[in-house]
Each structure stands twice: as C-alpha cells, then as structure tokens.
C-alpha cells in the first residue's frame with residue numbers, strides 16, 4: 001500500500017509539472033534586435049516567448065554573437081531579422097549554430113532607400129570620396145518609416161501563422177489592431193511635420209539612422225558618421241557640417257542612444273547649437289526609459305525632433 005501511494009504521488013507530481021506546458025506552450029521566437037522584438041511581441045501576444053539577441057540600448061552594427069547566443073538561437077522555432085545588411089553577423093551565426101528553424105526577413109517587400117538618398121547635396125560633397133563610396137548601398141534603418149513597419153508587422157504575422165497555424169486568426173487580428181495604431185500615429189506625424197516650414201525642416205544626427213523618417217516627413221538630415229556606427233567621420237566631413245549649420249542656421253542637433261556623443265559635443269561647441277535629448281535609433285530603451293516599445297520610440301523621437309525644428 002505504501003509503495004502504491006508513493007508511486008501514485010510520483011505520477012501525480014509528474015502530471016502536474018508537465019500539464020502547464022501542454023496547456024500553454026509558447027512558441028520560442030528570436031528577434032535580432034529589440035525593436036523587432038517588440039513588433040514580434042505585439043503580433044504574437046500570449047502565444048510567443050520572445051528573446052532578442054542585441055539588447056536594449058545596444059548597437060546591432062558592431063554586435064558579436066556569444067556562444068550563449070548560439071544556444072539560445074538553436075532553441076528557437078522562428079528567427080526574425082531586419083535584413084538589408086543590418087545584421088552583418090547573421091549568416092555566420094545561423095551556420096555556426098546549425099539552426100534549423102524558420103528565418104523571416106521583416107523588411108521583405110519594402111522599397112529600400114540608398115544611403116544618403118535624401119541627404120542635402122552641396123557641390124563639394126558630390127566630389128567627396130567617402131560620399132561616393134557609400135552610394136549604392138542600402139540603408140537598413142527602414143523601421144523609422146511607419147509604412148515600412150506596417151509591412152514588417154504583416155511579414156511577422158505571416159511568419160508566425162506558418163509555424164503556428166492553429167493561432168493564425170489571433171496573429172492576424174493582433175497585427176490588424178496594431179496596424180491601426182501605427183496608421184493613426186503616422187497620420188498625426190504627417191500633419192505635425194507638414195505644419196513646420198520646409199526651410200526649417202533640417203537636422204543633424206551623428207549616425208545616419210533617420211533616412212526613412214526624413215523621407216517620410218520631408219526633413220533634410222545630415223549625419224557625419226554615416227550609415228553604420230562602425231564608420232568614423234572624417235575631419236573634412238565635420239568641418240563641412242559645421243559650415244552648413246552656420247550657413248543654414250540649423251537648430252536641431254541630435255545624438256542617438258547607441259552612438260558615441262563626443263563628435264556631436266564637438267560640433268555643438270563650435271556652432272553654439274545645443275544638442276537635443278538622445279534619439280532612439282537602432283535599439284529601444286530599457287523598460288523604465290521613454291522608448292521601451294516601438295510606438296513609444298516613434299512618439300518620443302518625433303516629439304524631440306519637432307521641438308528642435310520649431311526653434
């Protein structure tokens with residue numbers, strides 16, 4: 001009798017520890033960086049367990065996967081990446097980890113901008129070696145245009161529906177509700193930027209992450225550091241930007257949460273233009289920060305930019 005009750009209790013405890021996993025098994029999804037992680041969470045809702053490789057406030061351009069990251073990826077069923085060359089380390093990581101799950105490229109189907117496509121070109125810049133060298137490469141920061149992010153959300157909903165067809169209706173419904181919020185914010189921002197005279201819509205950012213935002217809201221953006229944080233601005237680039245700030249009376253000067261602030265501090269000192277609060281370009285803030293979700297990031301960044309442009 002005693003051994004029977006022992007066996008019985010072992011069986012019961014085994015059932016109890018397994019049962020929650022059967023009832024509520026979340027799909028493990030890896031996102032390459034925090035902004036994508038939030039989009040996957042919005043669409044996946046209660047059905048997904050999302051982890052991100054590149055943490056909040058960290059720089060995906062110079063990220064190096066660790067052995068632990070390799071293990072975390074292997075345990076995922078879906079890997080969501082930005083594409084457009086943003087995750088230069090991605091293919092090596094996928095092959096090193098022998099990852100067999102599905103990979104989706106969130107930016108599939110968007111119209112990519114070339115680097116500097118929206119930049120203001122002066123005659124001397126046309127002859128500049130570095131500027132020429134950068135032409136033709138695609139700007140990966142497509143999430144700063146809300147219409148592109150809507151495409152990201154559709155791609156994520158389709159990817160989740162393929163690996164978890166049982167919850168397809170939930171994924172499509174979550175995506176639909178979230179897209180409505182995105183469309184509403186985009187409409188508000190189009191009106192807010194259009195209300196600022198075109199000649200005042202000019203800003204300087206250290207790392208050229210806002211090409212798509214500039215394109216969407218018709219802002220001229222100048223960035224000494226270029227499209228990747230790996231690049232360094234040349235002395236002649238910086239001197240040219242200082243001349244341009246003075247000549248065109250530009251008042252909006254920003255660093256990003258992932259960038260080294262020293263270059264902007266130097267430009268600020270030489271021009272007397274005070275930098276605005278740091279913008280969130282390639283990573284969300286932590287949970288206590290002002291940009292812990294994509295929508296909050298867009299609201300926060302555009303509020304800083306609008307304030308600076310109105311000066």
Ligand SMILES: [Zn+2]
Pocket residue numbers: 061141207208209227228229281282
């Ligand atoms: Zn970047």
